Amino acid sequence: GYQFTPFLRGDITGEYRYSTGLRGSEYYKGPDFDNGLGSYGVNKSSGNFDSAVVLANAYFDLGTWYGITPFIGGGVGYAFNHVSSYSTNQQFTSPTYGYDYANPIYGCGCGQPSYNYAPVYDANGNAVYNTNSGSKFYKDKTSGSLAWALHAGLAYNVTDALKIELAYRYLNLGKAETGPGFVPCCTGSLQAIKIKDIEAHDVKIGLRY
Template sequence: MRRTLFGAFAVMLAAGASHAADVAQPAMDPVLMSAPEVTVQEAATGWYLRGDAGYAFKDMKGAKFYQGGSSASTTDFSSAHLKDSFLLGAGVGYQINSALRTDLTFDYLSRSKFEGSTHGSGAAFGACVGNCTSSDISHMRAYSLLANAYVDLGTFGYVTPYVGGGLGGTYVKWDKLKNTSCADNGSGCDSTVEHGGKGSWRFTYALMAGATVDVTCNLKADIGYRYRHVEGGDMFGFASNGGPGSDKGFDVHEARVGARYLFGGCPQASVTYDEPQPPLVYK
């Protein structure tokens, strides 16, 4: 009986020791692999060149001239219309950050025809007396130099809308003005009188809105609208007891397309991997 009890007790001790050894065995920790860390650089900054072309719709504010003779007064043209024309532009700028850029632009407005007229005593001269109407023909071209700033409103896919403004000057060059006055009753016309054209620099401001489209990371297409206001100035000189004359300025509404090339390379995304820790080895 005693042998049987001692044998059972020995078996219980062996089983308990075996279970204790199993509990004390440390658990294997899983090997933790760190996810790669992706860092995207800021939008590219730096110098850029731009080129633009477009069509300009002009709204002339009027014109006036000094009428000699007994009236000796300034008279407004009864009508003053400036036809539309094409434009070409170029510039250099700097992309300050992803939201702000500035540039200096030079634009050329191609030759545009002026058609005006006067009525009554303002048109009367020489053979034309009483009720007369004049036909006044000239041409104008202009060169603008503007300093501009733009705010980019965020990029949506490949498209970045923007707004902007500019200040500067426009050199307006008028060709000679050809003036022909005819009696309204058809009795006759004066000989055509030519007034020498004038040129002058005028204060100009501009407002812009549009969008750029990423063609590549360096090259961007630009589609936009620009409003430009050009102050009035000298238009033509004195001739045959009439003149000089001046225009009252004009607004220009421009539909533009162009491109910008940004120097300095393309932004690249960098990927960093943490070193994996070696697995724990248990012996």
């Protein structure tokens, strides 16, 4: 870093943010059927995220009282965001349909009965539902994104040259995405999953000389 004036200073920082788990759930309702029965589903996703970040920062010291200097600042830079081991499990629940063999319909087909294709109900009159599930997997990918930060904190003068610092930082890592997705035993690929507005809230304590 460098002290430009008694109140203005700056530095260039580099850091690696180690793997963090990604978790997400998406709930939705499917189509409603003519008989009033509906369907619904849930997608549950998981994966890992890590990032390498470089920032150019500027800080403005607001003054010193009793050896304590409050400061604010901001930074801008670039993040290399890596998404790995990302997968989605989908579960879709809908009414069970079958032919109503208990109520044959006559009048066509050369005297042969036909049957309605209708929802299945249990002995208590409740509709029977079935759940289908499947998984999608996505390739790992590293992508670059604009990163920026906001800083605020307090510095205490241990000596004229040495300060101990307590600071808060809001860090926006931009966006990331997976590689193409695939379903086991199927051909073709799926569209990548995009992740926006990746944020971090950091509390830091350290020494500044």
